[in-house]
Amino acid sequence: MPATVSTAGSAQLSDRDRVAAEPAPEQRDEATTRRRQVVGAAERRLHAPEKPGAGRNSDQGQSETAAAELSLIWRMTGETDLVEKLAQGSGRAGRGEED
Amino acid sequence: MPIDAEGVAKSSRVFHRDPETVKSVPIREQVLELEARGEWIAQRVPEPYAEVANKLGRAKKIPLARTWHHKSCGQCGHIPGYSTSIFWLHRKLGLDYHDPRDQTSCTAWNYYASATSNPTAQAAVALRNFAAAYESGYFPLIHCATSYGHYKEVREELIGSQKLRDQVRRIMDMMKKPMVMPEEIVHYSEWVHAVRDRIAARKVLDLSNVVATVHPACHYHKLVAEDAIYDPDIYGGQRTATVTATLKALGVQVADYSTWFDCCGFGFRHILVQRDFSRSFAVQRKIEVMKDEANPDVTVTHDTGCVTTLDQSQFAARAHQRRVGIPVLSEAQLCALAMGAHPYRVCQLHWHNTDTRKLLEKMGIDHEARWREFEADVARLKRGEIQFLGWEDADV
Structure with missing residues (x-):
């Protein structure tokens, strides 16, 4: 698949996808403020509760913003099968052997 | 027959590094040059930092504090005590850090497994995470060597290709994130190397x-x-x-x-x-x-x-x-x-x-x-007395 980001590629995003993938400006401001609030006050947890996909050292794993932005990157670069796997919560998008 | 590794290593030859004789332009200078041309923001290594010599004898800046921890999929999933130890060392040494949730996988394992081979996506993921670090005011410290090596290759591609930068810029614009490249790409083991004497003093x-x-x-x-x-x-x-x-x-x-x-x-x-x-x-x-x-x-x-x-x-x-x-x-x-x-x-x-x-x-x-x-901790977890172990349980 050609590695291009074209206007046409962007246009393939539906309005709904755009809204889901792109946080509103006020949400982004809020997220930035929240990040700055936690700066200097490192998280208390050593081990987060078991939760698929959760990082064990962060409070609750990857943020929704990060996941949405990864999905947006893949949509805009034609990696649509990965978007589907991300949506399904699959951690194994590779084509290798599984054991 | 085993090689006499010790004998080989004890060569009488002395190799003097002289960065002045190296013909290639230092990567940091190329990153700063692209900033000067308005291509991106070069996030500076914050004070305090240590300077260490790289393979060519050039100085590399290693931030000691105000680090944004780019975590590792495999560490979090398979050997969580690895990253916890990195955080524990920061806390014990009193060095400020940020353990963010706003981070994606670097996706390099996917790239190596042929599940994604798209350079634009790879570069956009790197810059997305660098932008997240920049917005937090903390400097990226990368836990996984795969991410570290991969991001350095991505940096080379981005420095060398205007087309790739333009493609990534369109994605970053869509996310309303700035184009950011750190002044240095730093692996956590370089941080450990830089503070090794402090660690030794506390052993x-x-x-x-x-x-x-x-x-x-x-x-x-x-x-x-x-x-x-x-x-x-x-x-x-x-x-x-x-x-x-x-x-x-x-x-x-x-x-x-x-x-x-x-x-x-x-x-x-x-x-x-x-x-x-x-x-x-x-x-x-x-x-x-x-x-x-x-x-x-x-x-x-x-x-x-x-x-x-x-x-x-x-x-x-x-x-x-x-x-x-x-x-x-x-x-x-x-x-x-x-x-x-x-x-x-x-x-x-x-x-x-x-x-x-x-x-x-x-x-x-x-x-x-x-x-x-530890078994007593697990029993407390089982009884529902606690939901997780905290840093206070780890004596920091």
């Missing part, structure tokens, strides 16, 4: 009778190789100093073996698509060679894939009566143990496959008592 265990071999991670010293840390006092500057210099600062006896340059078996791609090959390589080219030539108490490395491959591959080999049984730790875990960290609450050695108890005994750690404490 509470005598490690002088511990013998260790070192596996330098390929993603660390073979990708964009000139960026890795070298020191003339470590193997005459012929191998990366990262990890080895730290072990020497801790007073550990570092033993050599002839296949030190070989991959751990992970192979970037092989562990994902040809795992039996990885297992065989790890055992026959690394673990058994170490056993025959150095017989160490532990082998120490600095990457997610290397720890898991060298450790987990010994499980199957035991069933085939191979000469295995060398515990595998990251240097972050060994440093934390040396400073008194709990082997199970903090370093989480119960996630490792190869038995570490003999090593702990040799280090002077009462692993039976520590295990009873």
Whole structure:
């Protein structure tokens, strides 16, 4: 698949996808403020509760913003099968052997 | 017949590095040049930082505090005590850090497994995470050597290709994020290297009778190789100093073996698509060679894939009566143990496959008592008295 980001590629995003993938400006401001609030006050947890996909050292794993932005990157670069796997919560998008 | 590795390393030749004679333009200067042209923001390494020499003798800045921790999929998923040890060291040394949720995978394992091979996506992921770090006011410190090596290759591509930068810019615009490239791309083991004397000053265990071999991670010293840390006092500057210099600062006896340059078996791609090959390589080219030539108490490395491959591959080999049984730790875990960290609450050695108890005994750690404490924690969790272990349980 050609590695291009074209206007046409962007246009393939539906309005709904755009809204889901792109946080509103006020949400982004809020997220930035929240990040700055936690700066200097490192998280208390050593081990987060078991939760698929959760990082064990962060409070609750990857943020929704990060996941949405990864999905947006893949949509805009034609990696649509990965978007589907991300949506399904699959951690194994590779084509290798599984054991 | 084993190679006389010690004899080879003790060459009388002295290699003087002179960065002035290097013809290539330093990467940092290229990053700053692109900033000057308005292409991106070059996030500066914050004060305080240490300067260390890279392979070409050029200075590399290593931030000591205000670090944004780019975590590792494999560490969080398979060896969580690795990253917890990195955080524990920061807390014990009183160095400010940020453990963010606003981070994606670097997606490099996907790239190596042929699941995604799109350079625009790869570069956009890197800049997305760098932008997230920049917005937080903290500087990226990358836990995984795969991410570290991959991001450095992405940086080379971005520096060299206006087209790629333009493609990524359109994606970043869509996310309303700035184009940011850090002044340096820094691996956590470089941070450990930079603070190794502080760690040694705080150690509470005598490690002088511990013998260790070192596996330098390929993603660390073979990708964009000139960026890795070298020191003339470590193997005459012929191998990366990262990890080895730290072990020497801790007073550990570092033993050599002839296949030190070989991959751990992970192979970037092989562990994902040809795992039996990885297992065989790890055992026959690394673990058994170490056993025959150095017989160490532990082998120490600095990457997610290397720890898991060298450790987990010994499980199957035991069933085939191979000469295995060398515990595998990251240097972050060994440093934390040396400073008194709990082997199970903090370093989480119960996630490792190869038995570490003999090593702990040799280090002077009462692993039976520590295990009873950890079991008591688990009982409290089971009874619902606590929902998780906190830093107060880890004595920080």
